[in-house]
Amino acid sequence: MTPFTRIVVLWAVTAACFAAFNAAYWPLNAHRVRTDPANFTAYAQRLEANGRVQDAIAALERGIAAFRPSCAAPYEQLLRLYAQAGDLAAHDALEPTVMFRAALENVDPDRRDAMLRDAARARLQQDKPPGVAPVTAEALQRFAVNLTAVYGAGRAILDMGFEEHFALLSIAGGEFRTDGIIGETGVACPVDILVQSGGGQGVQRAAHIVVNGRDYARRERGIHVVLFDPATAEVLHWDCFDLYDDATAAQRLARLLHRAPEGCIGAFAVFDDGSVNMTEELEIELLRFGLERAALVDRAPALVGLRHSLAAIGVKGAPRSSALQAWAPERFETCDGHPVACGVLRPWGAAS
């Protein structure tokens, strides 16, 4: 047998194996892609095409809650379906979000600024915040600048008032309470707390934990934590734990949270990444502050995914899902994510 014949035989055997692999792989792959929860928009489209509008709405709502997409398309699809189903209340509530997402995808800076302002105003028509302390207004402005800087928004953001900043942060996935109560915990917060988190890279990154005007976080990778007493507002502990580079950080943070007194308030902000060395033990300690595994990572619920933004304010011992928790992915399909914020604001005048 000549070398040429031997090579032909061996190549033919290999090629046949690869062809057989392809014949089995692609149908499986197509099925996986079809059933992947991240492809919820395509799934909703199929449901809509089959006339199952309510199911399509439910699928989109589930998907948006689990993936917090940074692209406008899923929100636009849901808005259209709300209109089709005649659910005007849901339609109107979602409209500012769609306007905001569409503004971020606009490439003309002037037009984008105008659209952002329109989105903020549309939101304010539905929900207007009460007056806030000047230091809180200042922090809201800084947060809004961080948020829109990801998309290269211009000076127009600086010219907006605190109400518009608040509106922009809310429609970008922010979670706020303006009555001084921390989420659904029922615990009244003695001071104004604002938390912003930006996971990811470059201008996406941010971490601020502003308590009564003082920022306890710094530009350092990891999970920033501030613990304070709910009665006296005294800060008990504040630190940053780099879960990306330091394998022991998760253990140290878990120990700190475990030792924290019951009922103490915890504020958390991820800068860059807070997931790589996340342990189950730490997740459980964070869940004890009322946080929830809200994100879907690798088809499983997770507190935080790779380079996700996560901002939260909770109370130790509170039931799960009762904390204020905002999060965003680093990226969804082709769209970059952005910093998210949450906060507890007391009506101006009650602030100390």
Place this chain on the structure above:
Amino acid sequence: MKQPWTLYLLVAAGAFLVTFVLVPAFRWLARRLDVVDRPSEARKVHRRVIPYLGGVPFYLAFLGTILFIEAFYPQYSQASFFPMCLVGTLIVLMGLYDDVANMSSSRKLLLELGLFILLYFWGGFRATEIAHPFGGTIHVGWLALILSPLWIAGVVNAVNFSDGLDGLAAGLVFVCAAAIFAIGFTRGQTTSCIMMAYLMGCTLAFLCYNFHPASIFMGDAGALFLGFVLGASTLIERQKGVAVVALAVPMVVLTVPILDTLLSFYRRLLRARQGQFFMPDRDHLHHRLLDLGLSQRQVVLSLYYLSACMGLLAFILSGVPGAYGFLILVLAAMAIAFCVVVLRFIEGFARNGGRAAPPESNADVE
């Protein structure tokens, strides 16, 4: 972080079984097609005709692993798996050609780099950031286009060069895979752990046939493919989100084959003036240990041991902050340099019949 233990066990057991069952079949095929290694060159250690094609079952086990994950554990499937399968197929075809008709090293290297550049653009196997010695990362930007394919090609050739003694390449890959698995496990890097479980399974099965005295060789098809899976897997985990590659850890794990490759590259550079850059030689680490009088089994076991020590070091390194890690790395480099000096001293001592070698006698080693 919760780890899919069952998946790792199934992948390792599946790869083991497929390889264990298919190796005798390919041994038979290699004999039928006369794809065998004849001990004709001086650098070859074995004295019998040994069939090649032992590496093809690795490739088939890999395809089987990908299908298994796609069918039963779709949540762990990655978009990069198919590019890996395609490029892996081309690597195997190239290796088979080399086993039958001896492809020149320069052509092989060019083809490898071409394939890995394809993987860079299509599969997203890129290292845009590398580990900073004192913690954190350094953004390398467009340099990633050069670094990433070179890294995979480096690992591929390191494994290929170490395939000079019975059970050496497969054993070193097993040890490296075990170390990377342990590190990936503590960091919750599922994809990396799956790939390492596969590598451990198939190399362990292959060692049943390939440990001294070997009844089959993996050939270039097997060595290139194993090196490719090992090299690409070190990049695969970090491609989620932004590609951040901490190459320091896999580099320490792979110290033995990489060091051998670098020394070989250095020797080839010295020979380049005579136009012999791509000519193989008999100066690899395992050859030199054999020349010291160690048996083949002793050489292989001592290199396993050395590799396991480096794997343990890498495991420790992965758990400490950057600056301390750098310190450990420096100490390890010093220890390796000391070992090289001792080895050369022993070589000189042995050459001079028990008398210490004069310093200038080392000049003619190459």
